[in-house]
Amino acid sequence: MFEIIQGDSLNLGVVIRENGQPHEYDANETVRFALSDSRGSEGAVIEKTLSYSGGQYILNLTPVETGALIPGRQYWFDIGLQSGSNYFRVIECREVRIIPGISKAVIS
Numbered sequence: 755m756f757e758i759i760q761g762d763s764l765n766l767g768v769v770i771r772e773n774g775q776p777h778e779y780d781a782n783e784t785v786r787f788a789l790s791d792s793r794g795s796e797g798a799v800i801e802k803t804l805s806y807s808g809g810q811y812i813l814n815l816t817p818v819e820t821g822a823l824i825p826g827r828q829y830w831f832d833i834g835l836q837s838g839s840n841y842f843r844v845i846e847c848r849e850v851r852i853i854p855g856i857s858k859a860v861i862s
Contacts, residue, residue: 755849761821762855767810768833770844776809777835784836785811785844793830793847799823804833825854 758764770777770785785806788798800819804811813833823829829852833845 755851757851757853758815758820758823759853759855760823760825761817763817764813764815764820766813766815768804768813768845769810770835779806780837782837785833786836787813787831787833789829789831789850791827791829793828795830799829820852823852825852827852 756766768785785804787800787802787804789800790798799822800815802813802815804813806812811833829850830847831845831850832843832847834841834843836842
């Protein structure tokens with residue numbers, strides 16, 4: 755599980771490991787992040803392709819993307835690697851908690 759402040763940006767580094775070793779970067783592969791409001795859903799609220807830098811894959815979420823998420827609602831994410839027609843789930847479905855921004859909570 756991880757937490758996101760509603761309306762904030764998030765830059766998260768992900769290291770993919772195979773047999774305990776870092777996965778070798780391959781430009782022909784795509785690493786995808788999907789966030790859904792129900793566990794096991796086929797649809798995604800946010801879907802992103804991760805970039806690669808410095809030995810890790812980088813997830814960048816913008817304030818516009820996180821601003822649309824509702825505090826208190828359960829969200830779930832997973833990360834998968836696509837190579838050709840093969841798809842491998844790298845991080846299994848996990849919970850994401852959305853926290854309201856303090857200034858927004860004070861104004862409301």
